[in-house]
Amino acid sequence: MQELERHAELDGGLEVRVLVGGAQPRCDERRTQALAAAQRQSAQRDQQGLHLRAVPVAEPLARRQNALHARLGAALHGSNQGQKGVRSRGHAGGGNLIADFSADERRSLVTRRYQALCGGLADISSRKADHLDLAISGDVGFRSTTTLLECVRLVHDALPELAYEEIDLSTTVLGKRLRAPLLIAGMTGGTARAEHINRELAAIAEERGYAFGLGSQRALLKNRQALSTYAVRDMAPSALLLGNLGVVQAGQMSSAEVLELVQLVGADALCVHLNPAMELVQEEGDRDFRGGLSTIARLQAELGLPLVVKETGCGISGSVAARLKGAGVRHVDVSGAGGTSWVGVETERATPARRPLGEAFWDWGIPTAASVALCARHGFDTIFATGGVGSGLDVARALALGAHLGGIARFALQALESGGRDGCLAFFDRIEAELRTAMLLSGARTPAELGRVPRLITGELVEWLRQL
Ligand code: FNR
Numbered sequence: 001m002q003e004l005e006r007h008a009e010l011d012g013g014l015e016v017r018v019l020v021g022g023a024q025p026r027c028d029e030r031r032t033q034a035l036a037a038a039q040r041q042s043a044q045r046d047q048q049g050l051h052l053r054a055v056p057v058a059e060p061l062a063r064r065q066n067a068l069h070a071r072l073g074a075a076l077h078g079s080n081q082g083q084k085g086v087r088s089r090g091h092a093g094g095g096n097l098i099a100d101f102s103a104d105e106r107r108s109l110v111t112r113r114y115q116a117l118c119g120g121l122a123d124i125s126s127r128k129a130d131h132l133d134l135a136i137s138g139d140v141g142f143r144s145t146t147t148l149l150e151c152v153r154l155v156h157d158a159l160p161e162l163a164y165e166e167i168d169l170s171t172t173v174l175g176k177r178l179r180a181p182l183l184i185a186g187m188t189g190g191t192a193r194a195e196h197i198n199r200e201l202a203a204i205a206e207e208r209g210y211a212f213g214l215g216s217q218r219a220l221l222k223n224r225q226a227l228s229t230y231a232v233r234d235m236a237p238s239a240l241l242l243g244n245l246g247v248v249q250a251g252q253m254s255s256a257e258v259l260e261l262v263q264l265v266g267a268d269a270l271c272v273h274l275n276p277a278m279e280l281v282q283e284e285g286d287r288d289f290r291g292g293l294s295t296i297a298r299l300q301a302e303l304g305l306p307l308v309v310k311e312t313g314c315g316i317s318g319s320v321a322a323r324l325k326g327a328g329v330r331h332v333d334v335s336g337a338g339g340t341s342w343v344g345v346e347t348e349r350a351t352p353a354r355r356p357l358g359e360a361f362w363d364w365g366i367p368t369a370a371s372v373a374l375c376a377r378h379g380f381d382t383i384f385a386t387g388g389v390g391s392g393l394d395v396a397r398a399l400a401l402g403a404h405l406g407g408i409a410r411f412a413l414q415a416l417e418s419g420g421r422d423g424c425l426a427f428f429d430r431i432e433a434e435l436r437t438a439m440l441l442s443g444a445r446t447p448a449e450l451g452r453v454p455r456l457i458t459g460e461l462v463e464w465l466r467q468l
Contacts, residue, residue, distance in 0.1 A: 212239050247289075270306075280357070321378045336385075374464070
């Protein structure tokens with residue numbers, strides 16, 4: 001069985017590490033990266049005798065959860081040290097638990113978010129820890145919906161009259177010069193682990209000349225001490241830095257308060273994210289999405305900083321693009337379907353009662369390619385193409401459809417987690433090499449020229465563009 005490591009960071013500096021079974025990353029590069037790391041970790045644990053299958057699968061879920069929680073609770077309290085399969089290792093400020101669970105046990109843990117097992121020992125950190133764990137190790141890609149970027153065929157130019165060295169990836173976005181049309185899309189903030197990820201990825205963005213997005217700054221609203229987890233300006237003094245806030249949260253704040261939040265982290269612009277699908281599946285999610293457009297119009301008029309309206313994996317339709325344009329919005333990140341399914345992530349966290357809803361909507365959304373092309377009809381200044389972008393050829397295809405940058409979230413995170421800084425840099429080396437190659441072979445010297453090259457649109461993408 002393939003096994004992947006999961007982490008759950010607890011308030012108070014305690015970390016739970018759990019090996020989970022049965023997760024199957026969907027695409028080759030993820031599989032290679034995640035499994036290579038998982039197999040190394042699994043082999044180490046084999047050597048250390050840490051594997052355990054203690055809870056029979058046939059037992060009723062509640063009883064199994066209780067047994068599991070009791071087992072982990074005991075381990076967290078240190079009373080189970082030395083017991084086979086559950087080991088507590090002390091370290092400054094807390095303990096470090098390593099255990100191994102079946103897929104069913106994993107679901108139980110994710111569902112209860114470890115609350116029962118701690119029993120007052122420590123508050124469980126926010127769902128952010130779950131999100132990171134599932135994004136890194138879970139099987140949370142779209143299942144049948146693809147980005148449809150594969151439906152875009154760039155036309156081979158056998159006489160390009162270009163030298164590889166001449167290909168110029170640089171572009172200007174939101175007033176900043178980037179060395180390549182790439183964004184490391186917003187993911188995290190608010191925890192010590194998020195701080196590490198943000199700082200590593202921001203440093204890479206700075207070194208490579210990419211844009212960098214912070215995750216939702218909601219945690220900062222409640223706790224200004226979380227500022228350090230978003231503070232990346234020292235690592236990325238010149239990078240195009242995007243702040244991030246949900247439209248529902250922004251709607252409850254004055255424009256001045258929102259501006260203050262953006263300025264606290266020194267961002268150049270604010271991404272306001274839209275995520276109704278994941279919220280509806282999330283147990284504790286928002287249910288009232290009224291007033292979103294007026295919040296956006298207000299911020300567009302009053303913020304005094306560029307505003308990017310961003311989805312989170314379900315895409316922006318032509319109709320929504322028209323409404324955004326009508327509200328004065330100039331920049332969008334389509335964050336379309338085909339990459340990370342946030343409904344999928346929330347489904348993995350859902351209670352058994354809520355799970356069927358998530359299963360039904362796992363593949364909901366507008367494929368990234370369709371969303372880019374639909375938005376391109378509305379003349380936005382900037383279109384970020386995020387959502388399942390996993391290669392330089394994907395970036396080239398998105399640019400050929402009218403995007404200005406390709407955005408990458410989960411694959412960048414996975415590359416960092418599995419290969420550290422060097423692994424992540426190697427991942428982006430590959431993306432850039434593929435993009436350059438696609439540009440040369442299409443006869444495009446710059447990203448802007450790529451937006452004008454001939455391309456063929458095939459398959460389901462034709463229907464999206466014909467019918468909508
Ligand atoms: C995200 N994403 C996200 N988006 C956002 O606007 N605010 C946020 O706080 C987060 N948090 C977050 C956490 C993690 C772990 C991931 C992987 C992603 C969504 C992200 O920016 C992007 O829109 C989608 O994930 C689709 O892109 P990928 O993952 O398919 O490249």
